[in-house]
Amino acid sequence: MEIFPNSIEPIDSKTTKSTNYELKDKYQIPHRANLFIYGGNLGKPQGPDFLLKVIENFYKVDNSFLLIVGSGTEYEKIKHFIETTHPKNVGLVQFLPKIEYDQLLKIADVGLIFLDRRFTIPNFPSRLTSYLEYSIPILAATDKHTDLKDILNQSKSGLWCESEDIDSFITLARKLANNEMLRKEMGEKWKELFRRTL
Known part of the structure; x- marks a missing residue:
């Protein structure tokens, strides 16, 4: 299975502290x-029903902010x-130009992926590539048939739970929120996976 298209390359995601704060202020992120x-x-x-549960319970993840950007x-x-x-x-933004969304990815600590638990065939979410470009660790809540679960587990570049288990999701989110070193290690694992795959 081809994980990454050849056009995808890791991007330098460094930002200055002032730029970081400006972006967070704009979207009301502490x-x-x-x-x-x-x-x-x-x-x-x-x-979406599981996503609503995540929104409802995200207050349990200390010192963290959930930003949802999308439409549908x-x-x-x-x-x-x-x-x-x-x-x-929790914040919700309906649409952002790609350049603004990419700026947010530069300061993101965790990238989220959601897929309905009722899928019975393997799925590989296309939005994953944006997270990969910026070497952002992944927290995925999907069906148990997804290839992504195995990729995350084997590469140690992210965490996975089934998208009906809100308790597991919050536990994993807290694990990532409370461990900056783990997040950095997972980001590095993405880079290693790039080098091995491309």
Whole structure:
């Protein structure tokens, strides 16, 4: 299986502290918060009901902020949920130009992937490539048939749980939030995987 297209290359993700703070201020992200980012489609295939559970429970992840960037058939449902429940440390943005989204990826600490647990054939989310370019560790909540689970486990470049197990998701998110060294090690594993694959 080809994991990465030849056009994908790691990108230098260094930013100055002032740039980091400017971006966080723009999206109302606390300066010291770990940024968990999801970028991509917000439709039925992403398992929106589980995503709502993540939004509802994300306050349990200390010193962290969840930013969801995307659009799709379930966007209004997610927006309504956020507007009515006022979850702590969660933001939603419908659309961003690629250059602005890439700036956010430069300061992101964890990239999120969601797929509905009812998938029965292997899926490899296309949005993964953006995270790979910036060597961002992955936290994936998907169906158990996905190839991504095996790739993350074997390469040690991210963490995985099934997308119906909110307790496991929060536990893994807290593990990443509380361990900067682990996040850096996982980012380096992505780079190693690039070198072996391309």
